[in-house]
Amino acid sequence: MSTAEPDTQALAALFEPESIAVVGASEDATRMGGGLILRFLDLHGYGGTIYPVNPKYEAVNGLKCFPSLADIPDPIDLAVLSVPATVVRRTVEALEPGHVKCFLIITSGFGELGEEGKRIESELMDLIRDKGGRAVGPNSVGSINLWNGVVPSITQLLDRKDVEPGNVALASQSGAVGAAILTEAERQGIGTGHFVSSGNEADLEFSDYAGYLISDDRVGIIGGYIESIRKGAGFIDVSRAALQAGKPLIVLKVGKSDAGAVAARSHTGALVGSDEVAQAVFDATGVVRAADGDQFIDYMKVFNKTPASRGKRIALVSHSGGAGVLAADAATDAGLDVAPLPEELRAKVAEILPDYAGFNNPLDATGPMVFRPDILAQCLRLLLEGDHYDAAVLSVKLIWRNGLELVEELTRLRADVGKPFAVSWVAPHENAMEAIRKAPFPVFSDPARAARNVAARLVYDERRRVLLADPKPARDVGPGVAGDAPLDQVEAQKAALAAYGVRLPREIIAATIQEAETFRAELDSPVAVKIASPDIIHRTEIGGVVTDVRGEDALAVACDMVNTNARRHHPDARIEGLLVQEMVRGGLEVLVGVKRDPVFGPMIVFGPGGTLVELIADVHMLPAPVSEAAARRVLEESVLGPMFRGFRGSGPLDVEALAKTIARVSWLAVDRPEIAELDLNPVLVLGDGEGCLAVDYKFTVEP
Known part of the structure; x- marks a missing residue:
């Protein structure tokens, strides 16, 4: 299934069901299982029809209890299965086709247990498909839609009735990690409206959930804890859809180390592809990657509580010179422009600050301003209202007496100024903690941390503008141009390259x-x-x-x-x-290649070539197919960019011809899936207008 067109019927049955059957229902809400799920559905006011299922009872919580799922006379949107693995299969076998749209399988003991578990899991999925349904899990802790009280989950956060929804949607391949993120996000004032624990992803998987949630107007951010990506093409599709929709896709992708990859495989029973390839896909599709759980929460907070930016110029304000330096260093390291304070703004802030203030960027408002939060907020307003800066960080410490006043001032500023800003607030008083949690702007405990997170927002926004400007890859060679001759002979390889417009000596x-x-x-x-x-x-x-x-x-x-x-x-x-x-002499040697990844398919590789390959570690990858514009952009961003433009007296090189070659090789990789690897090394890039030639080529072909 393409995630561009998710199974909306099954996913609507998961997130917006009009009826829920709970198999394994009981009145015991003290243990994980059907009793707890029934309690949460009641506590959060689910308004649809609930069907308890358990042959031991005639009624559960005042509701008629059915001996089996098949005994329910009405069609069911969502069936939650919280029974032993052996009972799961029998439950599904007894159903008529079309009786249940979606199965949410809480039960563990399937693919995560090894080859035999995978076989049983695969047979169960075949059976569910034969019955006309789709499945979440197995090994899931459930799903949540707080907007309408659909909470068939064993997640303990639901034990509180006052949990408020927000514009974050979270999908997690680990139930425990997902529940922990959900709980910590709520503690920090980040509202999560949708959550799904995808479990083993034997059927529906991350890109299915994300693809569906992108179309929900209540969703503004999609977060994902990911151990393995099962459908690379689907992930690429949904990442690009999120980018187009302006809904940041933030992932905590683990399994970077060998030990982590082994653990991820054993946890989900899925193939874990190359982390370098995954990162290249993230870069090419605008996915924001967090390094750890804390950063994941930080990113959700800053994207949740700031608007999109228009540039990378940042203003820094504090009442402590040291805090300003910490923020400035972090902002500079992250690639932001800490531009000097223009004379026009110097004059304006000089009217409200002491003469001994530091009228620079960072702006040092001086220590006494801890008693004047109104002036701190006014400084921030002056810097953000004009066209000089795109974002800001305010660093404050030890504001005890006037903490609530500062939150109120900044809340008004957030409503008036459509630019992102964050606050570094060290040791706030207890009387301001709840106001800080609910504030419509992000608050962090350290100036550098605040600056880094604002930088993440600004870098994403700039990257989005760049990526959306790239045209879609377009063919200038037909898919059958090289015929279908086997590529296991040099003559056929040479002919294929020539047919796709790769110039050879x-x-x-x-x-x-x-x-x-x-x-x-x-x-x-x-x-x-x-x-x-x-x-x-x-x-x-x-x-x-x-x-x-x-x-x-x-x-x-x-x-x-x-x-x-x-x-x-x-x-x-x-x-x-x-x-x-x-023999062809002159030109710059570059590498152009293909690497077929088991998850993401053909990846186009390029970087320094010839003898420079091992000396200059600057290899770039893009998922195929690649547009000429995208290839040219990445080439110009690479370490070889100055050489393409002309360096130390040498003339410019034909980067247009190289970009065209990269695009054409990408279509060759798409059209001929038997190409496992292809190295064009070196490709000689000649002077501007003179083209480029692939001097040597090596194919690795698989059946």
């Missing part, structure tokens, strides 16, 4: 030395001689390449050398002949 695959000499003589220039074999990937390492060959005798020696070396190192390799290629 003049070359032939010669069967004899005589053919090679005829070609060399026609060129009347030095050549390179390489062994032509689809089975020998690293030709240079075995002496399978000789460059700068001049004259007939040198050519004969070179041909004999590469042939002998190839036969000695790879006696069973298929040898198609000798690749004789004109």
Whole structure:
């Protein structure tokens, strides 16, 4: 299923059900299970029909109790299964097709237990699909929609009736971590309206939930705790949809280390792809990644309580010089512009501050201002109201007597000024704590932390503008242009590259030395001689390449050398002949390649090439297909950017031709899924208007 078009019927049955059946119902709300779920549904005022299911009881909490799910005469939107794993299958088997739209499986003991558990889980999913339903879980702690009291969950936060919804939606592959995030977010005044514990994701998975929630007007931010991404293409689709909708997608993606990846696999029973590839996808689609749980909460807070920004110029205000320095260092490190205070603003703030204030950026309002929160707020207002700054951080300490007044002043400012700002507030008085929690602006306990989080907001907004300006990838070569000849021969590989517009040097695959000499003589220039074999990937390492060959005798020696070396190192390799290629001089060497990731599919790789590959670690990846505009943008942002533009007397290089080559290679990767890897290295980028050539290429082809 494409997450661009999620299964809205099943997901609506999960988040907006008109009827809920609780299998495993009881009146015992002291243990995790059906009794607790029934209590929470009642406590939070669910207004739909509830069907308790348990053969032990005739009634539960005053509601008629049915012996089995199949005994309920009416169609059911959502069936919550909180019974032993063996009972889950029997419960589903007894149903007529179409009886239940969505199953929420709290029960554990499936795919997370190993191969046998995966087999049982897979059979259960097949059965559910045969019955016309979809499934959440297994191994889920439930779902929550606080907007309408749909809370079929065992999450303990629901034991409080006063939990208020907000514009954050959270999906978590760990029930415990998700519940902890949900609880801490509520403690810090971040309203979460929707939550789903996706469990093992045997059917519905993260991109399904996120894709559905993007279309909900009550949702402004989507958060995700992710251990493994099951459907890479679906994740890319939903990330781009969130970016388009202006709803930040914030993820806590774990499994970066080998130990973490192993733990993630054992937890969810799913493949964990390369973290570098995942990060490249996040960068390309505007996903905000948190490093840990604290940062995840911070990001949800700053995106929840600030509007979008228009630039990266930040104003810093404090009544402590030291706090201002901490904020300035953090803002600068994050790439923000801590621009000096313009003379116009200096004059305005000088009218309300003491003569000995520091009229710079950071603006040091001086210590006595702890007793004048109105003046601190006025300083912030003056800096934000004009066109000089895009955001601000106010750092305050030890404001005890006037804490509530400061919150009120800043609340008015938040309503009047459509720019993001955060407050660093160290040691607030207890009488202001609840007001701070409910404030419509984010409050942090440290100046640097406040600056870093405002920076995250500003960097995201700028990145969103850049990514949305990129046109969608468009073909200028047809999907069948290279035919369907197997790519397990050098001649076919060469033909495929040429068909997709990848320019190669003049070359032939010669069967004899005589053919090679005829070609060399026609060129009347030095050549390179390489062994032509689809089975020998690293030709240079075995002496399978000789460059700068001049004259007939040198050519004969070179041909004999590469042939002998190839036969000695790879006696069973298929040898198609000798690749004789004109030597091309000049230009900048770059790498263009394809890496097919098991989760995200083909990724386009580019960076410094030739001998620079191992010296300059600046490799970039983009999910295929890639537009020329996106390729050009990333090339210009890379460490090679100055060289493309012209560096120290050298002229500009043909970055347009390189971007076009990258885009065309990306379509080749999309059209030919048997390409596991492809290296064009080096690609020589010539002067502006002269194009680029792939001097060497290596295919790794899988059936």
